[in-house]
Amino acid sequence: MKTKRTGDWLEVQIPEKWNGYTIEKILKKEWNVPRKLMHSFRSNREVTLNNENPHWKTAKVKEGDTLRIRLFRPQALEVTPTYMDIDVIYEDDHLLVVNKPAGIFTHPNTPDDHDTLVNGVAFYFQMNGIESTPKYVHRLDRDTSGAILFAKHDLAIAMLGKELQERKIKRTYIALAQGKVKPRRGEIDQPIGKDRHHPVRRRVSEGGQPAVTHYEVITYDPAHKVSLIKLQLQTGRTHQIRVHLSHIGHPLVGDKMYGGKGSFDYNQALHAARLTLIHPFTEKEIKCLAKPSSDSPFFTSEQVEELGDENTGT
Numbered sequence: 001m002k003t004k005r006t007g008d009w010l011e012v013q014i015p016e017k018w019n020g021y022t023i024e025k026i027l028k029k030e031w032n033v034p035r036k037l038m039h040s041f042r043s044n045r046e047v048t049l050n051n052e053n054p055h056w057k058t059a060k061v062k063e064g065d066t067l068r069i070r071l072f073r074p075q076a077l078e079v080t081p082t083y084m085d086i087d088v089i090y091e092d093d094h095l096l097v098v099n100k101p102a103g104i105f106t107h108p109n110t111p112d113d114h115d116t117l118v119n120g121v122a123f124y125f126q127m128n129g130i131e132s133t134p135k136y137v138h139r140l141d142r143d144t145s146g147a148i149l150f151a152k153h154d155l156a157i158a159m160l161g162k163e164l165q166e167r168k169i170k171r172t173y174i175a176l177a178q179g180k181v182k183p184r185r186g187e188i189d190q191p192i193g194k195d196r197h198h199p200v201r202r203r204v205s206e207g208g209q210p211a212v213t214h215y216e217v218i219t220y221d222p223a224h225k226v227s228l229i230k231l232q233l234q235t236g237r238t239h240q241i242r243v244h245l246s247h248i249g250h251p252l253v254g255d256k257m258y259g260g261k262g263s264f265d266y267n268q269a270l271h272a273a274r275l276t277l278i279h280p281f282t283e284k285e286i287k288c289l290a291k292p293s294s295d296s297p298f299f300t301s302e303q304v305e306e307l308g309d310e311n312t313g314t
Contacts, residue, residue, distance in 0.1 A: 001281065011068050012069070046070035069155075079134075092279075094153065100147075102142075102143050104120075118136060130152060134152070135156075137164055143270075146173070170277070172272075177250040179227065181229055188213045193209065204247045215229050216230045252269050271290070273304045274304070274307045
């Protein structure tokens with residue numbers, strides 16, 4: 001789909017597949033605009049068709065028409081910006097994909113917490129004239145590194161959140177698990193719930209939420225007795241990979257909370273190496289590879305690069 005930003009406005013050239021659609025159908029059914037945002041667009045006359053303001057329920061579009069929507073209205077920054085070296089993997093007017101280092105939280109957990117990735121991205125926004133608050137689409141644990149997707153405006157976060165819910169955003173991880181994982185390829189389908197004996201820890205529990213993890217062993221290192229594995233999540237539960245691997249007797253190297261061994265200051269050997277999604281506006285596939293840090297004790301850039309040529313389906 002052809003789109004172009006002009007100031008605060010996004011211009012969309014109506015494709016053939018939308019012939020005969022009303023403006024309301026595009027906003028509600030194609031873009032899933034939330035009700036509150038719909039009201040704002042309507043009240044402020046922020047959606048036009050060929051530079052006019054027709055009635056959304058009756059005006060029908062045709063191929064080649066220009067739909068304009070004010071997506072980039074300046075918004076106040078709602079988090080404290082903190083200087084941080086941000087490793088940007090992908091960026092456009094709607095999305096930002098950042099390679100999160102291990103050892104920091106994705107977002108603040110208290111009002112006084114200003115050293116998270118969100119704070120660092122807020123500083124990046126401020127320095128680059130992006131008048132908005134960064135909105136994370138998903139999270140990573142503090143000691144997990146890798147790709148995290150941010151939205152730059154309210155409609156993008158709504159559309160990407162729906163993609164995530166519908167499992168259209170694919171995340172591939174690499175991990176070091178203790179022992180020789182067998183079989184070489186498999187699925188862990190075990191529900192996950194809270195551990196009532198610990199404020200943070202999770203566990204496999206019959207009464208928990210459904211959780212499915214797909215894995216494939218890449219290599220086994222007999223000298224260190226660890227398996228390098230690739231994983232994809234069918235669901236996104238808290239600590240899912242860590243809980244599932246521990247449950248089958250192969251906890252992550254360094255993950256002491258779930259039985260892993262290793263003196264790595266509690267860093268677990270888990271990296272979100274690849275993120276794949278369909279762009280909500282252009283409808284093109286976006287594939288991002290997050291390289292591990294050069295001083296990573298666990299992974300190499302070559303291991304991530306090898307994922308770049310693979311089929312991205314689960």
